[in-house]
Amino acid sequence: MADQPKVRVAIIGATAYTSRETLRWLLRHPQVTIVALCSRRDPQPHIAEVFPEFTGRLDMRCEAIDPAALKGRADVALLCLPNGVTMSYVPTLLNAGLRVIDFSADYRLKEPAEYQQWYGKVHTDLANLEHAVYGLPELYRERIRTAQVIANPGCYPTSAVLGIVPLLKAGLIDPHEVIVDAASGISGAGREPKPEHHFPERHENFEAYKIGEHRHMVEIERVLDAQVRGGKTSVIFTPHLVPMERGILSTIYLKPVQPVSAEHVNQVLAEAYDGEPFIRLRVPPPRTADVAHSNFCDMSARVVKSRIIVLSAVDNMVKGAAGQAIQNMNVMFGLEETAGLLA
């Protein structure tokens, strides 16, 4: 292991919260070198000016996003840019010989028309869209190994999909009766200050938003669709905002096709995730605090009257973003899948 060359990582969009979280993890990853921090700012800041916590820990100044300049310097680019922006960089990054892990939604929906419908933009990189792999290792580990472009999953979809897929594949549930009621900490909204995320508006407040209109609803559906023979799934998705920094809990209501016990449901989940390093089946309900600052997804199921209820908790910044990206990177570069992620 000591002789293996380190994976050389460039962060594109280095001033985002997801970049900060990625850097925190990369700094403790033994087999990685951070070679470039790229941003669209002018002038380019030192990373410790943007995130003072890196003072004395990471002495790098940001540089312009120039894929050609990364050729031969970096093996992989982690893109922490907004939706609609990353697709303009991906082709040139690939040309420069880098593999790409994209935190945005640009490569998650396979249908260009659907992307346009939900994200309001024409997709400009159809070639790479086609072969991009949805970066949920628990579902697509083999394809991730050789992928050139990883669409790193959304935070809500990660938590929801992991709780549903094994039951769907086992034929236990009605694919048209899926309700995902989820709640997230505020870091999920990104770093841009907005009136609705001003501290006094968010503190001591709980609310639902984009009810039935959130873009992650269609992302969840498309991932589930791929698991079902024939027909499509139907998901109702209601996100809420919790006055905390990080964490997502999905409370998932599923309709069993025939009576089922909680024991059986939990058994199906346990078997599906046997050997998975980041899925933990729990007896008590999962708490976002228990997965905070970790790449774990904690999960537990109940049966209440006519429904299976699956509770699934992740840290939206880790398993829901940076940690999952690093997990994907580990798989792509033949490292131990948990490298840098368990400590």
Next chain:
Amino acid sequence: MADQPKVRVAIIGATAYTSRETLRWLLRHPQVTIVALCSRRDPQPHIAEVFPEFTGRLDMRCEAIDPAALKGRADVALLCLPNGVTMSYVPTLLNAGLRVIDFSADYRLKEPAEYQQWYGKVHTDLANLEHAVYGLPELYRERIRTAQVIANPGCYPTSAVLGIVPLLKAGLIDPHEVIVDAASGISGAGREPKPEHHFPERHENFEAYKIGEHRHMVEIERVLDAQVRGGKTSVIFTPHLVPMERGILSTIYLKPVQPVSAEHVNQVLAEAYDGEPFIRLRVPPPRTADVAHSNFCDMSARVVKSRIIVLSAVDNMVKGAAGQAIQNMNVMFGLEETAGLLA
């Protein structure tokens, strides 16, 4: 109005959070006199020792709970005692000539066996249980006027029931397909310090609890049952804890018996609550912050795919407890229903 004698109120269980909240509201109620604060403590504290915010505002020492001593002094007792305790005081309070508003669950479930099943105690006051009125003025205003014993509703049931009943009565929804996914601030857990509500355990944490096992589930069902001809309703109830002091949001998933528009659903709600002083139909989703420290229930409905989603927000300490009790008291004593509650 100036000539009307003031309603004389005794608080029983004066050291509870619900008592504190009740006192805050009574102090600004122009037609009320607080005549006694009763507690089970020994020695009896001054109320400002228990709640320093009342220093200089309410100069009263607590006294023992002695119904006989309240005879002729008080018109109504507000009972802020735990479940299972209030039923031991209600008969003697009635004998002393007081009317009773009970914050506990002791008079909410009409079936003694069901009470015993959910609360683990034999009901010892069956006579009063029978004629006690569930104190939700929007449903039972007429019966409240003359009631001797009011079962003040639970916080979660208030928020849930108000969002469901008009649609149930209008025959719009399947009574067996009701899911109430709710989240509450921590004051709902009461004043007793517990490991799970220690600040560092609760802050930056979100979790579900008592999934399908919370006592408010059966309370919601019984109130809904009373609105349906024949058969029983079936409610799945999942409460969550939010790191904030106060506020409840219920996200309610209902199955329409035939296709329906959000406009129609909101119209049915609006007509049902026309003239109700404390129900506000909203277009944007309700926020707990907007009902904090108020007796309002904010409500809004959506239709997403196969479900009606009703969002209903209350302050668990006000419309979910103290404010509702005062609203009931106003109705019982012929005062303006909003007296002391709108300012």
Next chain:
Amino acid sequence: MADQPKVRVAIIGATAYTSRETLRWLLRHPQVTIVALCSRRDPQPHIAEVFPEFTGRLDMRCEAIDPAALKGRADVALLCLPNGVTMSYVPTLLNAGLRVIDFSADYRLKEPAEYQQWYGKVHTDLANLEHAVYGLPELYRERIRTAQVIANPGCYPTSAVLGIVPLLKAGLIDPHEVIVDAASGISGAGREPKPEHHFPERHENFEAYKIGEHRHMVEIERVLDAQVRGGKTSVIFTPHLVPMERGILSTIYLKPVQPVSAEHVNQVLAEAYDGEPFIRLRVPPPRTADVAHSNFCDMSARVVKSRIIVLSAVDNMVKGAAGQAIQNMNVMFGLEETAGLLA
């Protein structure tokens, strides 16, 4: 009292947090009518669009700031506008026959040069600056009665000055050795979203800011100066931000000119504030939670080694802003000073 005409109030700058807080209190004030909400927005919003909590409680649309249009309609204008803006409206409001209570700093510093130094603007209303009265009723009650222009004090100065003045007037302390270490909730920063008050930046964070450079430092000094024969006072002021919505606690370090006991210090404070309706001398240390949503200033003193420590807590939005303005208004218009403020 019932026959007295109500005071007619216009709010200028109705979309500010201080306006919201003022409206909450005015709505429960029995001797006041809100006649106009004025803002600089275009188009003018309904107040319930700006602050949804007023839905069903206050049915008013904002209007342009037109002092002439307020002539004969309003008795007093409460100005919730930014520093440097209010002085452009005050002369015309006075001409229109209104008395003015200004929440900004424009009329707090008597020296135009000092105003310019700290606020970066030339003062344009010197005539009114001269006769404006600093609206701290505990110090200037008599002058407030007849004032045309009230400079409503800053939130930090209110908390600091009330804790220092009696000891300064009693000659107990060295006027050149005053340290005010204070901490505030985030609502004090106003409603404008800024990167540093974005929820994820503020939550789970505590920091000092503008150390020795905050404008309230000079405001505190000038108020104290006026209490000392001859020479000037010297105040070191260090504000901090606390991840909470509201509340200020000042921890004030004072140097006694000769040895003194805590008993004596508290006795001097108690005598100075005897009869004051909003000052509460406490034995345990004051907590911001105990003054939240109230117009009280809670205070307590200790002697530790070479220093007197005075702790002084207010709600920055109430005694530090809206409540104090209403207290001033009550004094100006001959109402009970506590009207609308104790309930």
Next chain:
Amino acid sequence: MADQPKVRVAIIGATAYTSRETLRWLLRHPQVTIVALCSRRDPQPHIAEVFPEFTGRLDMRCEAIDPAALKGRADVALLCLPNGVTMSYVPTLLNAGLRVIDFSADYRLKEPAEYQQWYGKVHTDLANLEHAVYGLPELYRERIRTAQVIANPGCYPTSAVLGIVPLLKAGLIDPHEVIVDAASGISGAGREPKPEHHFPERHENFEAYKIGEHRHMVEIERVLDAQVRGGKTSVIFTPHLVPMERGILSTIYLKPVQPVSAEHVNQVLAEAYDGEPFIRLRVPPPRTADVAHSNFCDMSARVVKSRIIVLSAVDNMVKGAAGQAIQNMNVMFGLEETAGLLA
């Protein structure tokens, strides 16, 4: 490095918050083996029952505290037990051949009488008290290398002392005019639920406590005393509670013996800490968020009128407890001082 045997660590008092934090760090320390978790509970819990976050990460059940049973198994014991308890275990742990790092205050004050005065207990291990070393590596690195018993410093003293000592040693400040105004997150109060740390009491609240009476005041003084030739120092210490989980900020007011510039003060601090891996001199004021979950102490100085103000921020659970203990352990066992602490 790969050939060096790992340091074998036993945690005594494994169910404390400080133990949890220590375990988090030890799990990512490459040169450490956790060999035992000892607690006083009966029956002994699995560590993942106590702290669910360790599910799947640390598969160990707690065992009784039996120093003899640790002989030959462990090289060092980290004691996370309450004040007054650890001194009963230290002699036998030493006899069993372990070195000891004690998180409690039992070995911090060298004078048994002073220990008794402040902690209310007779010290029962005078022999080890005498040779115990105060575990602040920035002051006592050399003595720590060979120490058998380390008194791991208190959280407040760490933050305060680091900000004062260089200025005291440089003769810049009056040793009798030291004011430490500090604020801490709630984890510092430990894991035991108490009424005053119940979530609804602590949230949206800020208060001072134990003003001039906190045990850390004398700890700070004794550490400072040791830096001054002759005479004693005098410290006024006022701790406050901030509604957040972790973090301490000390705002330290110092009186220069002659006029001094902020530049000079910062220069003295920078020289004193040149090469120190965990002290970061900052220009903007330090924020607790920037040191959260890290072993850094961020520091910055100002001169305001007659005072030097030093701001010093640490994470109370890391540099103020667990991280510092590991830093001490690294020094004691000849490891890289930053091992396991920078990533």
